[in-house]
Amino acid sequence: MVAASTLKSKPNELANNLKEKLIKLDFFEDVQSAGPGFINIFLKRNDFVSTINVINKMRDSFGKSKVGDGKKVQIEFVSANPTGPLHVGHGRGAAFGDAIGRILEATGSLVEKEYYINDAGRQIDILTTSVLLRMIKEDINNYFPQNAYKGKYIEDIANKLKKDINLNCDYESLTKDMPKDPEKEIDQIIENIKDQDESSWNQAKEFSLAEMVKSIKNDLKTFNVDFDHWFNESSLGDVSDSSSEISNSINKLKSDGNAYEKDGAIWLNTDISGDDKHRVLIREDGRATYFASDVAYHKNKIDRGFDKLVNIWGADHHGYIKRIEASIETLGSSKEKLIVKLVQFANLFKEGKKVKMSTRSGEFFTLKDLIDDIGTDAARFYYLSKQADQHLDFDIDLAKSDSKENIFYYIQYAHARIVSLEEKALKKNSKIKTNINNIENNSYKECDKLIHEISKYPDVVNKAANALQPHLVIYYLRDLAQLFHSYYNDNHVLSETDQNIESILACLLSVRQVISNGLDLLGISPIEKM
RNA sequence: GCGCCUGUAGCUCAGCUGGAUAGAGCAACUGCCUUCUAAGCAGUGGGUCAGGAGUUCGAAUCUCUUCAGGCGCGCCA
Incomplete structure (x- = not known):
């Protein structure tokens, strides 16, 4: 055509x-x-059916390929500020990044998964302040600075910290004569504490940060997400240190004429990527912006020699893409190396109602809450069930329901049924093997649709890798499960002759293998018994 | 105002590097458990693929445009 x-x-x-x-x-x-x-x-029927033998021989490696050609790919994801527990929005990025990593690895890329910890800057100061204030003030209902974090986790850290330090300040003196603007208020309190008891401040800061990172790592571990590398923003150094990485990046941009001084600040010329305007790297007051750290961070990534950088960001950061691309280009690399995948927000629904997320008050549904409620595997599955750059309505009740509508169990059920069939067949006759005995047999021809479907699997994996779309695997598995359930209903395997059972089992076990391989790409374990 | 995402069956969504009669689940209706797990299967009805124009032998898919919804546009992170 x-x-x-x-x-x-x-x-x-x-x-x-x-x-x-x-x-x-x-x-x-x-x-x-x-x-x-x-x-x-x-x-020819012989060639067609032989797919089964290939799968049963290759097992876990069926569907894997080398099309990625050993390219070094870095995937940076989650990278949530260590100022609070991971929430359900982070969960989506975590599931997505991890699945992308698994899929790229399966198709022959060398993948490194990295988490960027924002352990420098004002956010951490606010965290520290919140902990210290909480430590010296039991009752936060009457008055607590608006911009301080108020969650239960702050209280937990404060209680642990109490054993180690004795803050040499009192609450009233720290918070008297406060500016009305909440931003200025919290900054003032930060200054006050530093002035009054610097050593406690430093100790509290280190401790609070360590506690938060520990909790994030724990949550991710529970969620079956492993990072190869944790990168500290603080390792990029400070602009006050002329030999730091952050200073080096800015100096290079300046000497190449891509950064310049205006209105007392240092700006990056971002024309090359078509960004709306030039962006500030160093503020009028001499402090670096968050963007400046990010420029140095991306330079660091490029210097590490990756062929491809995949950044997984919340969709609200999309306006940020062009300025990062500009920094990569002006630092002498190609923006083609950078692939930014945006992940839209997930809305949680429980009992038909949207679960409210109120970060300010500290009352929110955390990732841990979700995992405790429906389990890691079901949570990962539903996060991945829709294209990442589209809004996701996450229905908790559905994820727990035992109906066909719950695709997670629908797929798992197919897997469990096959496991059970094999067990029963072996119980019936322990000598049963998996051999293709007579491919022209009518009862065997019923398997044709299944063979046809599993033969598509390697192609599905490649497509998912090229498009960075794990959801393709989910829809494929659903279709495969559907064909299997249909087969299972129409054909009573164990009343066949032993010879036929051997042939059918060869086919069904390859179906089981494909389901298991597909779930593995999503970081989900197959269920043996339901 | 500018940028990004979205609009497909009553509902939730696949399909989008153009290709055969646009698919699946739920909901509605009808059947299937003394036999391997009914968390299952089979069937019926349900569509101007938001509207319009264009490119093409061929458009849900590409281009333009209108309408509707979400998000983003700081010397915040």
Whole structure:
């Protein structure tokens, strides 16, 4: 059909001509032209069925490939500020990044998963302040600075810290004569504590940060997400240190003429990426912006020699892409190396109602809450069930329900049924093996649809890798499970002859293998018994 | 105002590097458990693929445009 216009011929005439030639080849059973110019090729039954043997021999490696060509790919994801527990929004990024990592690895890339810890800057100061204030003030209902964190986790850290330090300040003196602006208020309190008891401040800061990172690591571990590398923003150093990485990046940009001084600040010229305006790297008051750290961080990543950098960001950061691309280009690399995947927010629904997220008050549904409620595997599954750059309505009740609507269990059920069938077959006759005995047998031909479907699997994995879309695997597994359940209902395997059972089992075990392999790409364990 | 994402069956969503009669689940209706797990299966009804224009042999898919919804546009992070 593609050739039709260049050959100035009608697609279906071309198809007919081609068909006559193809049919003469002896490795095809039959060739038919159809519709507006399609050519349907029928494989010889022997070759078609032999897919099963391939799968049962390859096992875990069926579907894996080397198309990634050993390219070094770094995936940076989650990277949530260590100022509070991971919430359900982070969960989506975590599930997505981890699945992308698994899929790229399966297709032959060398993957490194990294978490960027924002352990420098004002956010951590606010965390420290919140902990210290909480430590010296029991009752936070009457008055507590608006911008301080108030969650239970702050109280927990404060209680632990109490054993080690004795803050040499009192609450009233720290918070008297406060500016009305909540931003300025919290900054003032930070200054006050530093002035009054610097050593406690430093100790509290280190401790609070360590506690938060520990809790984040724990949550991610529970969520079956492993990072290869944790990168501290603080390791990039400070602009006050002229030999730090952050200073080096900025100096290079300046000496190349890509950064300049204006209104007392240092700006990056971002014209190259078509960004709206130039961006500030160093503020008027001499402090670096968050962006400056990010520029140095991306330079660091590039210097580490990755072929591809995949950044997984919340969709609200999309306006940030162009300025990072500009920094990569102006630092002498290619923005083509950077792939930013945006993850839209997930709305949680429970009992038909949207679960409210109130970060300010500290009352929110955390990732840990979700895992405790529905389990790691179901949570990962539903996070991945929709394209990442689209809004996700996450229905908690559905994820727990025992109906067909719950695709997670629908797929797992297929897997469990096959496991159980194999057990029963072996109980019936312990000598049962998996051999393809008679492929022309009618009861065996019922398996054809299944064989056809599992033979598509490697292609699905490649597509998911190219598009960075794990959800393709989910929809494929659902279709495969559906075909299996249908087969299972229509055919009573164990009443067949032993010889037929061996053949059928060979097919069904390869179906089981594909389900298991597919789930593995998503970081989900198959269920053996339900 | 500018940028990004989205609009497909009553509902939740697949399909989008153009290709055969647009698919699945739920909901509605009808059947299937003395036999391997009914968390299952089979069937019926349900569509101007938001509207319009264009490119093409061919458009849900590409381009333009209108409408509707979400998000982002700091010397915040």
